[in-house]
Ligand code: ZN
Ligand code: ZN
């Protein structure tokens with residue numbers, strides 16, 4: 001009897017077939033394995049179905065680290081001539097379905113061992129890789145994933161590499177980017193020179209995996225400040241690459257789940273709390289108690305640590321706000337003013353992929369920026385959907401295409417605010433549409449008429465659909481949590497265009513993929529100065545104080561009144577007295593409180609004032625909270641603001657105010673959810689929006705919701721911030737399209 005096992009997911013380019021062969025040999029099975037366009041197929045001749053199930057279980061539990069098995073099905077099929085032994089057969093011809101492309105993978109332990117072994121022919125070789133690790137998405141020009149379709153096509157294999165490539169027993173069997181010092185890519189300067197440069201406090205530009213990077217000694221304050229100055233990067237924290245886990249443990253508090261995430265094939269930047277005794281120059285992460293840490297994820301990065309420096313700032317090679325540089329000539333013109341020297345090489349980067357950022361919360365890795373190591377892997381949906389393209393939001397843009405049962409979000413593109421970023425968006429879209437043979441029948445965009453993404457979408461032919469920002473946030477959470485029934489959505493963030501043309505951001509929705517109802521929201525406050533109010537929290541402080549206390553607010557001596565010159569106040573007072581636009585944004589409420597409490601009056605980067613407010617709250621153990629009242633589905637923030645102003649006047653510690661404020665928001669969320677549950681009987685609550693990157697708020701909110709019997713759902717695979725919007729837009733668009741075609 002012949003049994004066929006079909007495995008779908010990320011199972012190609014990750015050493016899967018050699019693994020299957022080894023396992024089959026151990027089980028003593030006769031059969032074959034091969035790739036087809038939907039994944040990996042295994043055929044086994046046996047009369048014992050239990051043996052097949054047993055074998056399939058072993059595949060699932062022992063699969064290579066980089067593999068991601070989405071589905072595994074077993075069928076009985078007719079048997080012709082019996083198989084003898086177990087072999088790897090050539091791939092089946094392509095059909096119209098598609099295979100997922102593997103993301104780029106961090107150096108595996110076997111390759112790392114070769115890198116440091118003087119007897120190995122790849123000793124010290126910066127481009128060592130195998131089927132378990134190395135570049136994938138960043139070098140793939142087209143599918144199928146073969147060397148000829150990657151940027152490695154320019155490097156004919158030497159006899160040794162070719163022998164490894166065809167040997168089914170070898171770790172490099174069909175490793176498309178396989179290379180060695182004889183036949184492979186080369187560095188532009190000796191590695192020792194680069195090491196010495198960093199050790200002397202200089203800034204090195206280097207060609208990483210998905211783009212150029214800028215590196216310097218993270219423990220040298222002068223170097224860090226110089227890098228910040230040259231990059232014109234205000235106070236936004238830098239990520240730090242550390243030599244190994246032992247080094248990370250010297251500077252950060254770290255648990256097993258965080259260790260596993262740091263050393264995973266995706267090897268993202270992981271946000272970790274700094275140890276109390278850790279000494280870092282303040283320029284690395286100004287004012288924050290957490291730091292973004294990653295481990296060396298390519299052989300080149302590992303080699304850079306063969307010197308005295310064990311912590312390096314590792315930041316994307318670009319001027320702030322522009323996409324990361326990938327071409328050698330571009331690096332010469334754009335990075336020369338930023339770096340003292342540039343270490344490059346001759347393996348081309350085809351797709352730009354920045355470093356990913358993640359954190360562990362409640363033991364689960366959660367992605368804040370989804371790029372290298374994750375993109376372009378897919379999110380499996382609850383059912384098959386029509387093909388659509390969703391162009392995402394303005395800030396932290398990603399787009400998303402749907403195909404069969406999958407949603408494929410692009411890597412992090414950046415803020416769609418300039419032509420360079422829009423070009424990056426278009427290049428990536430062209431690439432992903434071609435490798436996944438996507439043919440979208442609908443383009444979904446944000447409701448905001450002025451977003452570059454909206455304008456781009458409206459220039460394209462074919463049908464379009466506008467989706468409200470916060471609705472997309474919640475749909476994104478539903479999609480990745482596999483929810484299809486109605487949910488209560490709590491969408492808290494900085495900014496999103498509302499259906500009433502005001503700026504939303506403190507929203508309670510009841511929704512499914514077919515539509516939403518705005519059940520409750522934060523009381524509208526004047527937004528004095530539009531985008532400027534987002535950067536200058538003192539403007540929102542004035543707006544909320546005026547709303548809560550009227551003109552009397554100016555008589556209370558609060559730090560926010562000293563944050564701006566008299567000339568600015570004149571304009572702001574006017575804008576507050578005669579508002580042209582209102583906001584219900586929770587992000588802006590955080591900014592206001594941060595400013596009223598004297599913690600931060602201006603954000604040097606998006607969300608800074610709120611992050612500093614959280615950092616302050618973490619220093620306090622105050623047990624209380626402030627009240628907000630709820631009437632007619634409007635959450636009144638005025639009692640909260642009055643109480644905070646009066647606490648400030650009474651000289652209460654700002655950290656305690658910050659702590660109590662966080663709890664106030666959580667208490668309010670739980671109470672509003674209770675109201676909604678009474679009316680709808682829904683107890684599933686999706687928490688989404690950039691505000692929920694705040695760990696303190698998240699922990700407070702979850703504790704209260706769970707205690708009241710709610711089922712809260714969080715993000716993990718896509719970011720809670722606007723990087724997750726495209727997934728939500730895509731599933732809403734796909735449902736709309738399905739409903740349309742059902743009607744006709
Ligand atoms: Zn490897
Ligand atoms: Zn070679």
Ligand code: FE
Nearest residue numbers: 493495690722
């Ligand atoms: Fe948002």
